[in-house]
Amino acid sequence: MDRRKFVTTAGVAGLAGTAGLLAACNSRPEAADCPEGAAAAPAETFEWKMVTTWPRDFPGLGTGANYLARIIGEMSGGRLTVKVYGGNELVPPFEVFDAVQRGTAEMGHGGAYYWKGKIPASPFFSGVPFGLTGSEINGWFYHGGGLEVYHEAYAPFGVIPWPIGNSGTQMGGWFNKEINSIDDLKGLKMRIPGFGGEVLMRVGGTPVNIPGAELFTALQGGTIDATEWVGPMNDLAFGLFRAAKYYYYPGWHEPGTALEGLVNKAAYDALPADLQAIVKYACQAANMDMFADFEARNGQALRTLVDEHGVELRAFPEEVLAELRQAAAELIEEQAASDPVSGKVWASLKTYMENARTSTAVGSQYFVNHR
Ligand code: CA
Secondary structure, eight states: OOHHHHHHHHHHHHHHHHHHHHHHHHHOTTOTTSOTTGGGSOOOOEEEEEEESSOTTOTTTHHHHHHHHHHHHHHTTTSEEEEEEOTTTSSOGGGHHHHHHHTSSSEEEEOGGGGTTTOTTTHHHHOOTTOOOHHHHHHHHHHSSHHHHHHHHHGGGTEEEEEEEEOOSOOOEEESSOOOSGGGGTTOEEEOOHHHHHHHHHTTOEEEOOOGGGHHHHHHTTSOSEEOOSOHHHHHHHTGGGTOSEEEEOOTTOSSOEEEEEEEHHHHHTSOHHHHHHHHHHHHHHHHHHHHHHHHHHHHHHHIIIIITOOEEEEOOHHHHHHHHHHHHHHHHHHHHHOHHHHHHHHHHHHHHHHHHHHHHHTHHHHHTTO
16 A cells, blocks of 8 residues: 555545544543543634525525535534525625635525626637536546636636536527527527527627526516526426427537526635535535436426427428537637636647547447437
8 A cells, every 4th residue: 555645545534533532522522532621612604605596495406406405514523514595685696706715605506607898718618609518517627627727717706616516508598589590590589608608699689698597487478589498407496388389409508508606705714624625525425416406307397298289390401500619619719818817727628539539439429319
């Protein structure tokens, strides 16, 4: 056995053992094995708030934020508790970043592309149009250099970001007319955030970004002509099928969107090391749990939309996708050239994407097409 590794592991186990003993002594100070004086210093507790861009308890997104808060409380034995707020409960959805930055809340949950006005590189961390799937982008974050550039991009704001959840490949959106050529997107007023919205603009559409909770009313009332939201599970929950006839795929603009957790750095730095580790690894656990939640529920939700609500599924024509792909490639290269942080992030992501494409093509992509 590698000696250094053994010593490190033993050190971590020893630390955890000491923390566990102290916690036990705090609740049972008369125990014979408690070090003298241990009971005199009760463990410090922390109460955090988490603001989100989602409606409270919204399937997958809001419930994922709840899951993260719950496991942080469980893992810390109640020493760090997190209270979750839905959009507009403490701050409006699109003020989540500001609230975490100024410390109104210690944590936030939303999507990186909502903060493009503040951090031009932020949409890269949600994912790029025609880019990575959910599995691929997790590879980039954890083992492809993604987390390093993500943290670096947000450091000037005193905010630590983590990927928390992934929608999987989204749907293309809800339309009340068929999209048979790129001309059908011209003049279309559509809710579509991030780089996807900018691509739509390049082919003649008018993108708007409004919070999820307002989508149904906007689409039904004609404020917008079309909208994307997420995928079957979330779109069913908002009842978007009642406001549009056609449900298009694929979500070329969001092929595997990473959701985002934000932590106020000063609040994080004020935690003892073991609670910092709990926050970090709880975020990683919640990332995987939310991804699995979407994977598990989208299939049934899609069947419900089609079989019970008569939704008409449509694929975007190949030539429409080709034009969007071209516009997306130009946009991303221009974005990367316009801002040094974006350039650095894109360099990392692009290299990873080229490798991922190669292996996915002969792996999961080829396999799924043949099962
Ligand atoms: Ca979306």
